Amino acid sequence: MDLIRYEVVFRSKLYENTIKKGMFGVLASQKIIYKKPLRMFKKFDITLKLEGSDDKWVYHRQTFKQNNQICAIGFTKAGFWKNKKAQSMTEILMNSDPDYEMKPPPEKVLFMFENDYLTLKNGR
Template identity: 35%
Template sequence: MNLFLRLFYVLLSSFFRPRLTVGKTVSEISMLTMPNDLDINLHVNNGRYLTLCDLSRVDVFIRTGLARVMIKQGWMPIIAEHTMTYRKSLGMFKKFKATLEITHWDEKYFFMTHRFSVNGTIIADGTSKGVVKGKQGVVPPDAVIAAVLAANGGAVLR
């Protein structure tokens, strides 16, 4: 990830934002486009959106307590699939919101939606699916959730 200042901001601010509920996990981060986000057409590069999605996931990892559990267990998150639809251009120095929602999970994957918006207008949106991988392979989502709940005293996060 080449967005170290944004990553540092997300890491710090996530500790001061409200905790997220395991069953209703929605992260919303406000950001400003910068010159290094733009391509030759002077709008946010399509690949940059995928990198910005990483920042939303970091926010979720910290605010749910998953980051602490992953470090303790030696787990790592991996995105297996990601698709985006680009609807409008996003130019330089535009304020936007990046929203991530974990919509559901199955026996292997967590499924997420990503949305980028300006004043309520969708600029880009997409979906991704990811896994948490441990030393023995993929950790089932139910086991990940149980570990997060146990680390937080067994209570649903608020």
């Protein structure tokens, strides 16, 4: 799941507006739902879709297909940090693509990540 996200960074202006400026990508959380096993050492296709973003995080959906069948769907919450601080995703995205229209993530995506900090706090 990491490789496709970084491929997007390196093949776009995101690289100039993040990595070159000393920022590094942080994966805050990820969820994956398996429908069928992905067969080891067999070719599969993965698509990355931007679900939305807020000022701190960007949310992606990643769909894994093998033999034209969906095997798994993953969701990630990621951002960029510098000097121990989260950087503005709004600013990064607008600098990388001035035509980009900010789109908030759907409620169902936010809901998946809603209890992450509570889980960490309670140690469960």
